[in-house]
Amino acid sequence: MIPPSAHPSPTTAKRERRKEARPGELLEAALELFVEKGFAATRVDEVAARAGVSKGTLFLYFPSKEELFKAVVRENIAGRFAEWALEVDTFEGSTSELLRYCYKVWWERIGRTKASGITKLMLSEAHHFPEITQFYQHEVIRPGQMLIRCILQRGVDRGEFRALDMDYAIYLVLAPMLFLMLWKHSMGACVPDALGLEPEKYIAMQADNILQGLVVRPPSPSSPPG
Amino acid sequence: MIPPSAHPSPTTAKRERRKEARPGELLEAALELFVEKGFAATRVDEVAARAGVSKGTLFLYFPSKEELFKAVVRENIAGRFAEWALEVDTFEGSTSELLRYCYKVWWERIGRTKASGITKLMLSEAHHFPEITQFYQHEVIRPGQMLIRCILQRGVDRGEFRALDMDYAIYLVLAPMLFLMLWKHSMGACVPDALGLEPEKYIAMQADNILQGLVVRPPSPSSPPG
Amino acid sequence: MIPPSAHPSPTTAKRERRKEARPGELLEAALELFVEKGFAATRVDEVAARAGVSKGTLFLYFPSKEELFKAVVRENIAGRFAEWALEVDTFEGSTSELLRYCYKVWWERIGRTKASGITKLMLSEAHHFPEITQFYQHEVIRPGQMLIRCILQRGVDRGEFRALDMDYAIYLVLAPMLFLMLWKHSMGACVPDALGLEPEKYIAMQADNILQGLVVRPPSPSSPPG
Amino acid sequence: MIPPSAHPSPTTAKRERRKEARPGELLEAALELFVEKGFAATRVDEVAARAGVSKGTLFLYFPSKEELFKAVVRENIAGRFAEWALEVDTFEGSTSELLRYCYKVWWERIGRTKASGITKLMLSEAHHFPEITQFYQHEVIRPGQMLIRCILQRGVDRGEFRALDMDYAIYLVLAPMLFLMLWKHSMGACVPDALGLEPEKYIAMQADNILQGLVVRPPSPSSPPG
DNA sequence: TATGAATGAGCTTTCATTCAT
DNA sequence: TATGAATGAAAGCTCATTCAT
Known part of the structure; x- marks a missing residue:
């Protein structure tokens, strides 16, 4: 059989998928929250939590809350x-x-x-x-x-x-x-x-x-x- | 003794007028700033400053930022x-x-x-x-x-x-x-x-x-x- | 009849009495409140209010909250x-x-x-x-x-x-x-x-x-x- | 590749230890200060400083000054x-x-x-x-x-x-x-x-x-x- | 003497952002 | 890449104190 490393195990695949999906999940969560509560009243912790990641991870993908907002708008336009x-x-x-x-x-x-x-x-x-x-x-x-x-x-x-x-x-x-x-x-x-x-x-x-x-x-x- | 002046001195009048004018001036300033910047981004110090008073004075007339907002809405409709x-x-x-x-x-x-x-x-x-x-x-x-x-x-x-x-x-x-x-x-x-x-x-x-x-x-x- | 200004009218008398009584009333009020709530949690407005005078008046008799406290203790010792x-x-x-x-x-x-x-x-x-x-x-x-x-x-x-x-x-x-x-x-x-x-x-x-x-x-x- | 060290590096250990020790250190500092100065006169910055952390960190562990006080009492009895x-x-x-x-x-x-x-x-x-x-x-x-x-x-x-x-x-x-x-x-x-x-x-x-x-x-x- | 409107330093608390792990 | 403990600037609000009247 082909060694496991050759094709991604289901778990790995899921991981990979998730990893690539991260920014999307964050944007999704951010969109919902920004719409619900406005920019100022939305906490980045909340966005991260709703996306199922830690606050730190959010900042890995978006350098600031403002950039997150811009990305949300850009993405959805x-x-x-x-x-x-x-x-x-x-x-x-x-x-x-x-x-x-x-x-x-x-x-x-x-x-x-x-x-x-x-x-x-x-x-x-x-x-x-x-x-x-x-x-x-x-x-x-x-x-x-x-x-x-x-x-x-x-x-x-x-x-x-x-x-x-x-x-x-x-x-x-x-x-x-x-x-x-x-x-x-x-x-x-x-x-x-x-x-x-x-x-x-x-x-x-x-x-x-x-x-x-x-x-x-x-x-x-x-x-x-x- | 010198009789009390028949009408209040200008200074007094000014003070009195100011006191009565305060809430109005604050509401005016608040209206402008809230409209300009939104509720969250408006700082109470700014409102006070624009009305020409100190932060403390604002809280003399409105018990909280939220009540100030409500008053602005009430006043203007x-x-x-x-x-x-x-x-x-x-x-x-x-x-x-x-x-x-x-x-x-x-x-x-x-x-x-x-x-x-x-x-x-x-x-x-x-x-x-x-x-x-x-x-x-x-x-x-x-x-x-x-x-x-x-x-x-x-x-x-x-x-x-x-x-x-x-x-x-x-x-x-x-x-x-x-x-x-x-x-x-x-x-x-x-x-x-x-x-x-x-x-x-x-x-x-x-x-x-x-x-x-x-x-x-x-x-x-x-x-x-x- | 003797003109009212000659001897103090009842009202005046009361006033005079009150005036002299002021510090005592303030100390009384302060004692109660300090005992009830402690030094820090006692507001000078409250003391003044309980004594039936304005906050400004309190500071006429006691130069600071600390001095008021000391006076309260001294008075009652x-x-x-x-x-x-x-x-x-x-x-x-x-x-x-x-x-x-x-x-x-x-x-x-x-x-x-x-x-x-x-x-x-x-x-x-x-x-x-x-x-x-x-x-x-x-x-x-x-x-x-x-x-x-x-x-x-x-x-x-x-x-x-x-x-x-x-x-x-x-x-x-x-x-x-x-x-x-x-x-x-x-x-x-x-x-x-x-x-x-x-x-x-x-x-x-x-x-x-x-x-x-x-x-x-x-x-x-x-x-x-x- | 260099194998991961068998036991956690001293640095890691230290971090972990600190994290677990934080609440205790804060409670210790708070106890001392509350006893020294009373509840009102104790500043949360002081407590944090004495525990060697920033003000924000204190609020990571205790949601308010009052809860900190309660925790101090609970802890010590x-x-x-x-x-x-x-x-x-x-x-x-x-x-x-x-x-x-x-x-x-x-x-x-x-x-x-x-x-x-x-x-x-x-x-x-x-x-x-x-x-x-x-x-x-x-x-x-x-x-x-x-x-x-x-x-x-x-x-x-x-x-x-x-x-x-x-x-x-x-x-x-x-x-x-x-x-x-x-x-x-x-x-x-x-x-x-x-x-x-x-x-x-x-x-x-x-x-x-x-x-x-x-x-x-x-x-x-x-x-x-x- | 008495007032109370005004002040502003100082407090607790929040939260975007950082960074060692 | 991912974490989450730590930060500290900045905010809302309080209240002893002042001062023009």
């Missing part, structure tokens, strides 16, 4: 915009349908996942981390706005939407999403009934209303003209 | 809702005009003042202060939502707006305001051009769009049908 | 030893009777009054106030020991007591008294049943026992010889 | 009563001898060691720590009284001592010990000649006197009947 842009480009159907589809997809992939916590984090702690805020602005906000702009432009170009001042129109789409994420992570976490709000219903109504304002002839998709 | 409700009740004109008027007034009295920082603060620090979050929910959020609901109901009752699911419609109005406040105090504070966004223009477009979705026959206030 | 020495000198009756009488008188005038708190105070805080401890030693301890020595010597001289090493015999009398005062003010204040101990009974037994050891022929007062 | 009870039970000889033996042993093991400072501490600070005072009452005072009661009862049972009201008789034995500890740690610390008092001689006389009061026929051990 991950530009999926290319992929999404492709989806938008290849979408077949009306732009109203596209917009609704985007809201739906956003809610499933971001809004209702832990990823939304990042946004809460960024908005809450922006002033402490100008550098990373700028980074966020470039990597997330701008591409996101670009994507929205593309969608709206598609509507205008195809004669579905009225003419729009794009620089401001994008916020029609953006504001409801940001609001929802924040609401969920702040008030929603403390005042349970503050989230009597059903996200899907909320999104549907926001989309309806936006579209009613946007489409050229309001053959309002959900509520036909009276 | 003082029931202006009664006054506003009256304005709404006595408003003469179309409900569309009323809504626009409300946005304008909100921006002037809250949105663009330091008071908007409170909202940012509350949303960012909600988890540290469940108690005060609840308080905020009761004293600010709920009355605010009530007011919006009244406005929308007025529109519906007068046949100006279509039928609405009120529980969700209020967010059509609320979300854009909250978004603006947050944007201004987080991204806006770091990435100056993130606020290339002109608030007045932003508000106008949001109002336009909402109304276009709300009014029965879209004699769209700003963009007449082509 | 008051040599009543001259008077007692006279009582001892003129006592008619057996020395056993004298000793019992002294215990009784001590308990009534010192042991069970607030004055006993001073002893507790002195013993507890001695190390903080070497100066006043020395003073206490000279003004209280030594005269007290002297008095006891006189009593015992009287017994020896009259052939009632056996020969004694006076330097140590005095502690036979002293220790039970000190013990009782301390017990009452420390354990007794916290563990109520620690004072199931009835002082009069305790004293009686201690006196009995001491005397049984002292008198030449032990016609033991309470338990006749077998 | 450790149930030596069981052992003593055994000594009493198995003692061979007269009860008078037993009592003298107990005094001697007490002085050597407690009275003249730092442990006696704990008593001083407890009596002085009792009011600050009702909880620990109760603890002390249960764990030290009560067992101590029990032991004394056993001794006296032994005397009575064997016909050596006269009939006694045990609830009060125990204080005949207890009071002289407590007095001595207090004296030593308060007056004795300030007024050196206040301790001209030789403890052994003091104890001997107290024991003599007590026994003379207790034994049925006063074949007084030190002073034969005249």
Whole structure:
């Protein structure tokens, strides 16, 4: 038989895996805690403990709490915009349908996942981390706005939407999403009934209303003209 | 003997005035710093220094940093809702005009003042202060939502707006305001051009769009049908 | 009628009286609090409040908390030893009777009054106030020991007591008294049943026992010889 | 490769030893300082410094100054009563001898060691720590009284001592010990000649006197009947 | 004389960070 | 690589003391 050292024993393998997984586990733990409690109120011991390592080990991977924070944000920002842009480009159907589809997809992939916590984090702690805020602005906000702009432009170009001042129109789409994420992570976490709000219903109504304002002839998709 | 001066000497007056002014000065300083730096990163010495007193003096008026924070929140949300409700009740004109008027007034009295920082603060620090979050929910959020609901109901009752699911419609109005406040105090504070966004223009477009979705026959206030 | 300014109005009189009484009231309050809580844990505000004056006023009469403490001790030490020495000198009756009488008188005038708190105070805080401890030693301890020595010597001289090493015999009398005062003010204040101990009974037994050891022929007062 | 040394290197050993020794060193230092200066006047930095560690380290082992105090008390009263009870039970000889033996042993093991400072501490600070005072009452005072009661009862049972009201008789034995500890740690610390008092001689006389009061026929051990 | 607002040194406690093992 | 004991700067808060009125 091949001597044990040749291929990693299960234990070793596990170890190796763990070792490589360490930073990821730490980032995971840190994300949760930063979102839950904010930057200042999160203790590095807690992060380490939740990741199942010692405090010292954390500092082996991240030179400081601030760098840990930055890494958390960087890690979780991950530009999926290319992929999404492709989806938008290849979408077949009306732009109203596209917009609704985007809201739906956003809610499933971001809004209702832990990823939304990042946004809460960024908005809450922006002033402490100008550098990373700028980074966020470039990597997330701008591409996101670009994507929205593309969608709206598609509507205008195809004669579905009225003419729009794009620089401001994008916020029609953006504001409801940001609001929802924040609401969920702040008030929603403390005042349970503050989230009597059903996200899907909320999104549907926001989309309806936006579209009613946007489409050229309001053959309002959900509520036909009276 | 020299008769006591009929009115208090300037010095006395000054002292008295200062004494009465102290809590206000401290709250002002605290508001600024909390908004600038968040709860944890604000040092009580700093607050005291900015108010022109010593650390000890601060604790003469507020028993703890946390109570100071609560006082700041309480102070800055003082029931202006009664006054506003009256304005709404006595408003003469179309409900569309009323809504626009409300946005304008909100921006002037809250949105663009330091008071908007409170909202940012509350949303960012909600988890540290469940108690005060609840308080905020009761004293600010709920009355605010009530007011919006009244406005929308007025529109519906007068046949100006279509039928609405009120529980969700209020967010059509609320979300854009909250978004603006947050944007201004987080991204806006770091990435100056993130606020290339002109608030007045932003508000106008949001109002336009909402109304276009709300009014029965879209004699769209700003963009007449082509 | 005589104009009010001619003789002090009742109010004025009261004021005057109060004014003169101030230091006394402060010392009274301070004694109570120092005994209750110790030197460090006693706040000067509390002393002032209990005396019904402002903190500033306290410092008008006593330049510091330490001086207040010293004044409290000095005030309450008051040599009543001259008077007692006279009582001892003129006592008619057996020395056993004298000793019992002294215990009784001590308990009534010192042991069970607030004055006993001073002893507790002195013993507890001695190390903080070497100066006043020395003073206490000279003004209280030594005269007290002297008095006891006189009593015992009287017994020896009259052939009632056996020969004694006076330097140590005095502690036979002293220790039970000190013990009782301390017990009452420390354990007794916290563990109520620690004072199931009835002082009069305790004293009686201690006196009995001491005397049984002292008198030449032990016609033991309470338990006749077998 | 160089084989790992068979026994831990001296350095390692030292570290390990230190780690385990820390709490003990801190308790030792705390005991000394609390006894010297009282609870309030003792600074945690001082305790840490005397133990040769930093302030932070102290809080690694004791969550607060108060808990440190409690630990000091607990540590120093450790149930030596069981052992003593055994000594009493198995003692061979007269009860008078037993009592003298107990005094001697007490002085050597407690009275003249730092442990006696704990008593001083407890009596002085009792009011600050009702909880620990109760603890002390249960764990030290009560067992101590029990032991004394056993001794006296032994005397009575064997016909050596006269009939006694045990609830009060125990204080005949207890009071002289407590007095001595207090004296030593308060007056004795300030007024050196206040301790001209030789403890052994003091104890001997107290024991003599007590026994003379207790034994049925006063074949007084030190002073034969005249 | 009396006040009480103001002070600031000094305390306990926390926690990110280091480093010997 | 991983540990966790140790650190010490910095924070919140207290309270004896001062002083303008």
